[in-house]
Amino acid sequence: MLQLPHNVQTRWKILPHFLRLMKQHVTSFDYFVQTEIKKVAPNQTVRSEVDPNFYLSYTDVYVGSPSIEEDAFTSTAATPLECRLRDCTYSAPIYVDVKYRRGPQIVTTSKVPIGCIPIMLHSCKCVLYEKSRSELEALKECPHDPGGYFIVKGVEKVILMQEQLSKNRMIIERDAKGVFCAAITSSTHERKSRCSIVVKPTSHGYRVYLKHNTLGDDIPVAVILKAMGMECDQEIAELVGSGDCRIASIFVNSMEEPSAARVKTQKQALAYIGEAIRAKYKAQSVDGVRFLQYAPHGRRSISADEEARDVLAHVVLSHVPVVNYDFVAKRTYVGHVTKRVIAALLDNSLLDDKDYYGNKRLELAGQLLSLLFEDLFKRFNSDLKRSADLVLQKQNRTAVFDIVKSTIWRTDTLAQGFVHAISTGNWVLKRFKMDRAGVTQVLSRLSYISAIGMMTRVNSQFEKTRKTSGPRALQPSQWGMLCPADTPEGETCGLVKNLALLAHVTTDAEIETTKRSCYDLGVEQLGHLNGTALNSHATAYLVFLNGLVIGACSRPHKLAHALRRMRRSKRIGEHISVYTHSVHRAIYIACDGGRVCRPLIIASRGRSRLLPQILEHKTLNVHIFRLALGQLTASGVVEYVDVNEENNCFIALDENQLTHCHTHLEVDPATVLGVVCGLVAFPHHNQSPRNTYQCAMGKQSMGSVATNQFERMDSLLYSLVYPQKAIVKSRILDLVHFDDLPGGCNATLAVMSCSGYDIEDAIILNKNSLDRGFLRCLVLKKHQASIRRYANGTFDRTIGPPPLSSFIQGIHDTRYQRYSALDDDGICLVGERLNDQSIIINREVPIESPDVVYSSARERSQSGGWRMSTTPGSPAKFKSQSCSYKAPAPSVVDRVLLTANETDQFLVKVMVRQSRRPEIGDKFASRHGQKGVCGAIISQEDMPFTDVGICPDVIMNPHGFPSRMTVGKIIELVAGKAGVCHGRQAFGTAFGESRGSADHSKEASRELLAYGYSYIGKDLLYSGTSGDLLRAFVFMGPVFYQKLKHMVMDKMHSRARGSILSYILYIVLVDIQFLILALMFI
Amino acid sequence: MSCYSVAADQRARRPEVEVLSLEENQMSFEVKKTDASMANALRRVIIAEVVTMAIDLVTFEENTSCIDDEIIAHRLGLIPIKYAFKPGKTKLREDVSNDEAAAMSSERDIQRRFRFTRDCDCDGYCDWCACTFKLHVKYDEVIKNVPEHEKNQPYTVTSINLESDDPDVFPVHFVSERERNTSSEPGIAIVKLAKGQEIKLSCIAKLGCGKEHAKWTPVSKCVFRPKPTISWDDNAVRALPPNLRNIIVDVCPAGVLGYEDERDRTSIVVKNEAAILDFTKDIQDLTKQLSPQNKPMFHASASTTDFVFEVESLGGVPVDDCVLCGLNEIKRKLTNLQVAVAEVAAEQA
């Protein structure tokens, strides 16, 4: 047998330290509140048109700690659970330091609140930040909760990661007409625009043009270059075509154009462009559309060529900075792009792939909030200016105008803006031409796994109706970054993705320091170089930083090597990527946010830098061991590599495959999958769609939601009464502590045909197992009513049941029985049973009588309910508006919560509980995408049994296997059976057999033999009905089964009134499987 | 009518029972000269129709524990309840007819003491058809008696905390009466209480059988297997070289096959009869290959008349009573059938 290096067996040990799962949201938000937010404010100054002396400027912005504003004067520190329960927003005030003019003086004030911002849980501003397990428990939070979401009006909201094409990068593609073009989306803080450089086939051969919205007609690239100050034709030719004569021979056609248009100098070129802009402007104003694209001075008194120069400098390719009309960088950029487009024309393989993941950026909560904040802050300032103007216009003011303390300092603009955006998910920012819906989603709390799965979800911006397969297909560049299995079926298939286990999303890193380092390492600045130097020199590479040309260098590989070494020693940001491209002859350095990257172990000279000693600090104490592992990135053992840089890497899967050519070693092959897929045991043995199905089903399986599940007041909570640890687990499940919050039960499964009620994947359950509590679940539903106070002084009230004497039939009156669960205060009692139509909260609202104003004292009435005392002689009339229970099966009152929210609405929340045992038609699934409804429940004496007395809990039809090819389930059963015999949890991590994280099926079989079972996991069964030996061996053993949320009880709807046709009860059944079963049993 | 008459005497079977082992809660016996359907009937009846007692109705007065009422009620229901007949002390039902008494296995039978609630003419329940249990545990009180080092831990309420109002009925304890004070049997856990929590409830245990709910099933295991008839071609085995004999022994899991004499190692015998049927085919295939005549040296087949039973009681009913009650139940059913058949016969005549 192959001798494995010892290291291989234990490499998974470093996994927990790189599990940045769900942390990407938190990192992004932290970056926003700590860094990004401070960049927004200093640019803002409020000035008045009335009083030129007046001004207000911001010196600093920072976020305080979370609090709830009880009323205008008091606020209390908030905990997340309190906000969930009270329907509040978990937010913290934003403070600013301001400098402003108060009368004649200039005043500086610090810590002035300007509004509130919702705080992400577990972020640096959250009270849960870096809290220990016991501290979290004291705050009634689940220690395994991922964080990364917001609580807005009591609802948990996640800002999903949005996938986009990266900005400020060129994409060489063929447009709709099949013309080769380079599309560049420029995005800066001021504006966003699209520009493309196309190679058009004309009667004179191929010619290159630049297209931009502002520029009306397509402008020949040669003219653009001339307008950018490159007047000499030779210079232009060198810039574009000096490297490759084939490119030059095509570009030569374009060189003729300036002279055809009588453009020779820069001024002529600018005039040419200026005319095009004016023509475009005229054409548009005829249409009645206001030309908003560019209006630098408001009054258009400047000449056409000046306007053109401004447009070229600030609008066209606006992301390339132009200072003092120095066009060097932009010229070089245009020249490079032109060269690339022509090269792609010559060789189609040079076209870029839009779906390549290196061209994608993920937009996270921090970035979206930052845009929103900027927009809201600008609105706040313009509102402030308008109000200040009004105040300052008044000639005789009684007091000195203090803007910060006046009533025009309104803090609700920001607070409401944030709350509205997050709670609706509509991000409408006109300034950035952004209008997106569905940015946020309610955090799914169906199961623990579903909550975690949601935090890794990536949404893409493509329209869902598009039939194209390109964006939906799995891209090789997604390896290790996105989970290949976890995507929904149906219309969003492939568009909604999930991050892989170790994938991390970067945040913006400092550009200037990176640029500085590049220059220090020998990058030559552009001003010193001409086209020949850039192109014809064999080793000269252009250096790009975040898509911008910053210079060129003659020894590219040395530069890349030096930069990587600096990154490994943390002298530049650890997420900076360096990517050399020998065909483009360019080095791409990226330090922008939103790139997906993943950790890899560095290997050099055929040896992994992760030495066995690092993993086996047996002699050292645990703390030092953790420390050593935690510093693997700083000590140059592990580094983060993004999608682009992976192209320069040669990554070995295993240590014994390492050669001198290899640069990296995978941390663990199981990390190509995501967390949700980690639920599947032996996923690498399954047919791949089965893993995808399981990823969808794992999110619907019941179990424990969180350790604080019974403290929470979710509108719907499913929970298993006896959840169990899976007998076959995986390293990934250990990482997310699935054993503490499991989502299913270990069932003894027999794969055999039984009774005929098991067709079409239906399963058969053992009645006695159900009697003993197998897969029994609790369903808790929330009922809520608010007791309001109205402007005219009236109140809602809750009131106890009416006296028995008012019912004719007395205690047997059905109307009276509706009140049976009520206490004297009009709210149901904990522990009472609720039948259909029972009243939960007996609320009464006043009948509108707007002329009467009542005194607004609330007092406790004699019967115990809350009611207001009314002015004598004018008793308020009430009508009932009760909250009643509507469901065919009775429930029990679980909890009652009386509280008030921020707006002083009195809230009554009632949790209603139902415990359900599995019944016919309920849906179950193993962890291998094998779902099935329960077809029959058979008592134990009729079930088959073995001679040692084992009787299956679940019987499944063997026809479920051949077409599904879920070999993983078969191995799970065998490994689980061996584990049960031995008394341990078996392991089934993906690709883990050779790495000590999954059991070999061979070993499991051997173990089974040792315990006296058949090595293939089959048992001899006796028929429970006849007592005869069954004529086949039956595959039987423990398999982890999940109960899915689809239950017959919830799908059963009937109406109480209306025409009744014969004996048929109209049952609305959602799943076709239920329909089949229903027909079988009616 | 002849078609209903019992088979002729000479063909009637005379089944025999041989008890192989009998311990407090475990029993193994062999039933001979019968058939699989009879054996299976006995198994089914023991599981589903032996009458036992289990908690069926729980009234909560106080439950501040973290477990919901219905779950606690469910857990209480699954606790096995033991009825111990004490001769002379236990007052038995007086309305038991002689026929009924004859149908019961002994005086120890629970039905001599209790009626089914559905057969009882009381309103709700009474001493003759039910037994009441009380459970009242208050953490702050019980924690005083707990050793210092366990004071911070939750207190586990177990079946030991259940107080019965009938001295003959109590939750199962697996220690005898005498050992009760000295042993540290923890009992069956019901719920854990933390500081400030309290549980107070009363339960009513009623008669029932496994058909209604698994909590009334008296046994945890009740299985039978046909006794295998085994034959070895001893001469052929002896003729094999020793290493091939080892291969034969190793074809089955450890302990299934072995040598008759460990030193001699010439003849192979079956050490574990229960498992041999699973591996018969493997042994046959192997020995057939090894045999010069291409003939298997081993034959084993399941007997169609003899069966080995293994029964394990949950403790509520003694294991031998489980079996006896089962047999009586079959007898009662057969008698009913006989009566019904006779009635039909009389009608048709």
Ligand SMILES: [Zn+2]
């Ligand atoms: Zn009674």
